[in-house]
Amino acid sequence: MSADHPALDPREAARPRVRIRVTVNGTAREIDVAPMQRLLDVLRNDLHLTGTKEGCGEGECGACSVLLAGRPVNSCLVPAVHADGQEITTIEGLAQHGAMHAVQKAFVKAGSAQCGICTPGMVVTAAWLVDSHKGQAVPEPEIRAHLAGNLCRCTGYGQIVEAVVDALQQQATEG
Amino acid sequence: MQAVMLRDVEVMRPRTLDEALRLLDRAHREGVRLRPMAGCTDVLVDAHFGKALPERFLDVWGLRKELGGLRWTEAGLVIGATCTYAEALETPKFVAELPALAKAASQVGARQIQARGTFAGNVENASPAADAAPMLLALDAQVKLASLQGVRTVPLLNYWSGYRQTVRRPDELITAIVVPAAALGSQGQWFRKVGTRAYQAITKVGLASRLQWQGGKLVDVRLAAISMAATPKRCATLETYLKGRELATIDAAELRHAQAVDLQPIDDVRSNATYRAEVFARLVEQALRETHLATAH
Numbered sequence: 001m002s003a004d005h006p007a008l009d010p011r012e013a014a015r016p017r018v019r020i021r022v023t024v025n026g027t028a029r030e031i032d033v034a035p036m037q038r039l040l041d042v043l044r045n046d047l048h049l050t051g052t053k054e055g056c057g058e059g060e061c062g063a064c065s066v067l068l069a070g071r072p073v074n075s076c077l078v079p080a081v082h083a084d085g086q087e088i089t090t091i092e093g094l095a096q097h098g099a100m101h102a103v104q105k106a107f108v109k110a111g112s113a114q115c116g117i118c119t120p121g122m123v124v125t126a127a128w129l130v131d132s133h134k135g136q137a138v139p140e141p142e143i144r145a146h147l148a149g150n151l152c153r154c155t156g157y158g159q160i161v162e163a164v165v166d167a168l169q170q171q172a173t174e175g
Numbered sequence: 176m177q178a179v180m181l182r183d184v185e186v187m188r189p190r191t192l193d194e195a196l197r198l199l200d201r202a203h204r205e206g207v208r209l210r211p212m213a214g215c216t217d218v219l220v221d222a223h224f225g226k227a228l229p230e231r232f233l234d235v236w237g238l239r240k241e242l243g244g245l246r247w248t249e250a251g252l253v254i255g256a257t258c259t260y261a262e263a264l265e266t267p268k269f270v271a272e273l274p275a276l277a278k279a280a281s282q283v284g285a286r287q288i289q290a291r292g293t294f295a296g297n298v299e300n301a302s303p304a305a306d307a308a309p310m311l312l313a314l315d316a317q318v319k320l321a322s323l324q325g326v327r328t329v330p331l332l333n334y335w336s337g338y339r340q341t342v343r344r345p346d347e348l349i350t351a352i353v354v355p356a357a358a359l360g361s362q363g364q365w366f367r368k369v370g371t372r373a374y375q376a377i378t379k380v381g382l383a384s385r386l387q388w389q390g391g392k393l394v395d396v397r398l399a400a401i402s403m404a405a406t407p408k409r410c411a412t413l414e415t416y417l418k419g420r421e422l423a424t425i426d427a428a429e430l431r432h433a434q435a436v437d438l439q440p441i442d443d444v445r446s447n448a449t450y451r452a453e454v455f456a457r458l459v460e461q462a463l464r465e466t467h468l469a470t471a472h
Binding site: 035057059065073082149 | 219287
């Protein structure tokens with residue numbers, strides 16, 4: 001930050017100029033970003049984590065959902081600089097040691113995807129819901145409220161909710 | 176094109192409130208527009224739609240140590256400028272004392288927006304369709320503004336000066352929104368928004384209110400209309416009509432007549448004037464019934 005930043009040369013402006021340190025899916029990374037560059041673009045273009053999708057680009061659809069500091073956010077509405085010093089989990093980071101997350105297994109089992117564009121964001125939000133309610137019964141309206149920021153135009157949500165209920169039960173029985 | 180535009184935008188990232196105020200002061204003197212940003216849930220949507228962005232942004236997200244969180248003081252609840260909806264909703268005392276504001280906060284977008292959006296941003300964005308800001312208006316909240324010239328407090332009632340306009344000077348920064356102590360845990364807090372869906376929907380028409388009954392009579396009335404005027408708006412005529420009345424003496428036609436003096440909704444992309452006026456009247460009736468019932472036992 002400098003209060004005396006010189007007038008910007010367009011070529012200068014096109015160059016990244018802020019270094020951020022983030023932990024992405026458990027790995028520490030240092031990346032140079034333009035201050036208002038979207039976290040979504042940094043993940044996809046700089047880190048090549050293309051599992052995170054761009055849907056609407058305006059915070060409506062949730063396809064770009066990732067966990068930032070433990071909460072789901074729309075990565076299209078987060079300037080990359082706000083991720084500085086934070087932990088980020090993307091769809092690529094949910095599987096542990098080659099084993100799928102309980103939510104991923106449940107989505108496969110219930111057939112919770114059709115076209116697939118919403119699926120990574122939906123799974124990230126669902127995994128957050130399941131992980132933050134370990135051993136708790138979550139009523140269906142509450143599940144739907146948690147997932148309300150992730151739009152799906154194919155499934156009608158039935159199999160998605162079914163998968164989340166299944167994953168919550170699996171988590172409960174596995175302790 | 177969008178990426179180029181965002182790359183061209185300069186962001187000032189102060190480390191202290193004092194530094195932030197100096198930057199605002201300097202930009203103001205030099206005639207540079209410096210727009211404060213926090214959760215960016217409005218700023219980056221504007222950018223997406225290619226709206227003209229100011230030359231520079233002032234990023235206050237990094238000032239969360241100074242401007243974040245909730246603080247209960249003698250004056251009331253101080254909601255820091257960078258306090259998000261999610262932070263407030265995770266605070267049981269907030270939900271217990273301000274149930275209708277909590278309801279409004281829980282219906283801003285959905286969880287992803289609530290993790291980033293702030294009460295102060297909702298107030299400054301000055302949308303007539305805001306969720307939390309009209310409820311803050313019904314709670315008599317005040318806006319704390321700081322600049323190098325000093326600190327001042329503006330009641331929310333006088334804060335919105337027109338469609339998407341506020342009385343904040345360009346060299347001022349919102350440091351907090353204060354909900355007065357008298358409003359905390361007060362009787363009759365009531366909020367309902369009507370949109371296309373329960374979440375991820377912008378309000379077609381809504382009511383944020385505080386209705387206090389005593390001995391069967393309405394002794395205190397605050398009604399803030401949502402998506403019914405150019406700004407969230409208190410309904411002076413309607414409030415005067417209702418004050419002192421018993422539920423049985425409130426006449427539906429008189430209520431609608433008083434409402435028409437206060438509110439002249441418009442037709443737009445989300446709804447139309449006829450629907451808005453009728454649904455608003457029914458929201459008032461519902462709020463009256465439900466808050467009356469809540470105090471009846």
